[in-house]
Amino acid sequence: MKRCDVMGNLLSLDVAPDNEHNKMEQTEEYDPDSDIGNGLILSHYHLPEEVLGHILSFVDEKSLVFNCRFVCRIWRDVVQQRALKDRAERLHLALKPHQALKLQWSDYYWLLRKKPLGRNLLKNNCGKNAKKHWTIISNGGDGWRVEKTPCGAEGLPPTNSKGEAHPDFMGHSSCFVTSFYSCSKEQIINLREHGLTNNFMDHVQPPIHISEWTACRFDCGSIYELDVTLLDEKRQVLGNFQYRENFSEKLREKWYQVTHIFQDYGPGVRYVKFYHGGVDQQFWKGHYGSKMSGGSVRVCSSLHTISWDSPDV
Secondary structure (H helix, E strand, O other): OOEEOOOOOEEOOOOOOHHHHHHHHHHHHOOHHHOOOOOOEEOOEEOOHHHHHHHHOOOOHHHHHHOHHHOOHHHHHHHHHHHHHHHHHHOOOOOOHHHHOOOOHHHHHHHHHHOOOOOEOOOOOOOOOOOOOOEEEEEOOOOOEEEOOOOOOOOOOOEOOOOOEOOOOOOOOOEEEOOOOOEEEEEEEEHHHHOOOHHHHHHHOOOEEEEEEEEOOOOOOEEEEEEEEEEOOOOOEEEEEEEEEEOOHHHOOOOEEEEEEEOOOOOOOOEEEEEEEEEEOOOOOOOOOOEEEEEEEEEOOOOOOOOOOOOOO
């Protein structure tokens, strides 16, 4: 559902909490243009708009949009033209000048409200919640299984290259494991639900970082597949990355990270489909197929750089 505020600005995110929609509807009863007070006069001192915008940028985005914007006409303009943008930039949103010109205040609001940049948008990436959030495509052999700790392979990397707790695993040690017939599943990420508006995706086209860790048992060969697709509103393909690993002897037991970055993919991206799967190569009953964990989909600005911990396998 599309909703507009009193000034006719399109709120680009179609899905928002009900209480926020209700407040947006209520603002239609108030016209800030009717306030003739000068919002730049504070305690008898005149503040330049730049200074007022800087001050207001330290106010949380919800208060800016639903309260400060309706103090008077000047505050409305300052919030929409300066404060939200300044707040977003201070919280690591880096845009090129031509990109910033294309964004509306509502784009900044949802980026601040949902905080999607640099955050992993893939849910339950280690199997900590069994198969929740995943759609099973194939469940061959003895089907998908979650191992609390990897069997027949090394444990998940506990820290990244900086010695910090690894962000891909969030302290979890579990992984998905496949069987002797094909096992595959997928997860489709709706970017708008995470605060990445259509306008932001079309004009900024931020880098989309893809990653997943995979391993093979020491005693049984396996095959691993990763297929990540960028989709438009009608689920048509706009970009694709495919990876397939037929584990050799030298790759067994260790965990390897598969990575890819989508860039300059053009307008229209609305969804990211993350598909992975695998099978063992020796047809052993049980769960001797490829293992995977720590999958991630991160939409980043230029200041949200990702440091990969191992080269692509």
